[in-house]
Amino acid sequence: MIVTRLGLPVLLLALLPCAASAVVVAGANGGGNTTNNTTSAQMTAQLGLTNTAFYDNVLPYSDAGSVYLGWATTSSGPRAYLLSAMHITLSNTMLINAVSYSVTRQSISGSDLALLTLANVDGIMPSLPVVNLATSPTSIGTSVIMAGFGRNRVQAATTNASVSDAITLTNGIGYTTTSPQVQRWGTNATARANSSGFPSATIIIALGASNTTAIATQFDAPATNAWLSTSEAQAVLGDSGGGLFTTNGTLAGIVAAVSANGFEAEFTNKTYFTDIATYKAAVDTAIGYTLVPEPSTSALLLLGAGTALFFALRRRT
Secondary structure, eight states: OEEEETTEEEEEOEEOOSSOBOOEEOTGGGOSSSOTTOSHHHHHHHHOOSOOGGGGGEEEETTEEEEEEEEEEETTEEEEEEEEETTSOOOSEEEETTEEEEEEEEEOTTSSEEEEEEOSOTTTSOOOOOOOBOSSOOOTTOEEEEEEEEEEESSOOOSOTTSOOOEEOSSSEEEEEEEEEEEEEEEEEEEOSSSSSSOOSOEEEEETTEEEEEEEEEOOOOOTTOTTTOOBEEOOTTOTTOEEEETTSOEEEEEEEESSOTTEEETTOEEEEEEHHHHHHHHHHHHOSOOBOOOOHHHHHHHHTTOHHHHHHHOOO
């Protein structure tokens, strides 16, 4: 429902905490408990993109997800930085590739964004690219890619391209979800964030006791005879902290909420993402360093020997 707080429109929505859930993808590409839409290589093949490495920057955190931004040598030593959602369950550790990292979580004022700072990272973090943050809100109709962790949709894909693989749900047509949890990506386009008045690309949504400025996507039923090629996606319960990217890999949003039952993915539902552009300056200030891909262990040893120039040349990209 829409309410008014401090003169601003605020949309109350279903949060996406707890059991982390992967984005649900319509059609054959997202077909139930399969390995479809689970790798950056599949993204390259299906979407024809040359830059899909950013998909691997989406990492599990607590019972939900996060997006790796980059690495820096700080006054306290090497640190890695990630963005997630503040409303999800707090965890002081993070497991990446079977390695446990110490995590400090910091709220980005005025938003649902959580900045995660990881210690004991030198030389052992995965080789990941730096993710650029959006500098302006994506306009309505921009092609985007969302990614998160967790539950698969229950309904297996149809083998008939002219027959829907969705089912009838409580309030519409779509899919239900179940375990096990996996990482999955899907596509969509930014939609008008408000439900009435002049179309707006952003809206202020209430998440528990706090607000956040958000952008949105809408889960649309695939077109006739397109069931075997669509990757139209919707977030479900627990996808919080996952990423919304433009097709060039820029981080445009962090998954925050959905407009309906988070256990189901119904066509016409909206997914809301905390708008990165609105909070970019605050995130940059909170980090306080220019981020780079993490250097290799050998590069760190050389840096310790005073060969800073060689370190710069060896920095992984």
